[in-house]
Amino acid sequence: MKILRLFIIKKVMGVWKINKIDPFKAAELFILRRYPNCHGAVLAGSVIRGEATETSDLDIVIFDKSLTKAYRESVIEFGWNIEVFVHNLSTYKDFFKSDCERARPSLPKMVSEGIVIKDTGIIQSIKQEANELLENGPEEWSAETIKVKRYFITDALDDFIGCTDRAEEVFIANTLAELSSEFVLRTNGKWIGTSKWMVRSLKNYDEIFAGKFVEAFDIFYRNGDKNKIIMMIDDILQPFGGRLFNGFSLGKD
Template sequence: MQADPAEQARRLVDERFPDALAVVLAGSTATGRATPGSDLDIAVLIEDGGVTRRETIRFEGRVVELFVHTRAGLAALFAADVAARRAVMQSMYVSGLVLVDRNGEARHVRRLAEADLREGPPPLAPGAVETRRYGLTDALDDLADTSDTIERLAVAGLVVNSAADLLCDHHQAWLGSGKWLPRRLMEADARRGAALLRGHLHSCEAGDPTALFEAASEILGLVGGPLREGYRRTWPGGTDSVAAAAGR
């Protein structure tokens, strides 16, 4: 029988971070979605002068993801997450289980995180939306054009991620990746998000991309519709590749 994750996390903190200012157990083990193979996601606020870092360890047989930060380090992480429109650290502090709250530090950080989440992510600049419209238009053209099963699967994944990016920005909602992509999509727009996800599933299972194409096209329509001829982007120079710049 596997150890209780909260008790396991407390033992780890007592051993490795006895002077922590705040500790939060986040992720699936704190939200009731844990599986036997779930790791522990633990945010640890330490005194100034320490090293802000992410570290993966194994403790009592379980993989642990440590997110260790000073106050200044956490402020920088919050700012970076807002800029990336993902709010990963903020979500950890808001939805996680508080294990240590020395002098109210965890409550203070949670209030800051809640303020960020309420505010929402910054909107994409018009040029960035235009670039994403162009990219999704191109991906949808490829989805309709290719008959190769493997290529279609690859393009379908690109369509889902591109459409999700635009839909979340349209609603000024937070983005997610991996298993957080469907969760964030449904929070942003339950109807369109579900249609996009169901279309992707049907495309993968049945090889028919029609529903995915229609769902992504509706999302594209929210932000100005397809963009092909007339798209123009000046190049900033430097070391950016074409692909890297197109993703901005």
């Protein structure tokens, strides 16, 4: 009954709604109810960065020495959508490693920026591991990897330039945005992202460039003008030899 009193229920346009309680209080109650014996927990995500929206959820990372394997679960409690990432004291290391290998350090970032909700003396060292990984950045691309990436960007760009079907153009543009943003970030030693994190990663690298990148694709999506995208991608590739097609080979002995 005490928990129920934390909700504010009101009627909006004929529909009864439950207002969300404070996210930190919700996280504390969630851990107390679901993981009372865990050894550590941090609250991460948009709410702790001050970027929460109406649809934001709570990202909670749990550390429990007694677990045999890691898992992820999504629930709704205390008025919040909650995504919980549960680890023991070795599984998180595997996730740290795989996240860094793909250059999208989701778990290290959550742990690094997360606010401690519960700690029995383990969180500081785990945060230090995460911070060191983030500061080191992703593994540098080899010359061969850059060559392969140039080829696939060129291939998509050629399709984009020659395409006259609006529906197909839209999805080729999506592919170009992903490939070209990855190329810019990785060749500059930066972490990458997907969806909203693509833009955030570009802004972390260079806000001016990120603005031009978004503008180029926005113009195309609004009026079909491809020129800014084409020029931008040529500028991105130019320092590495420009577009690549003739003479490219993959897997040949």
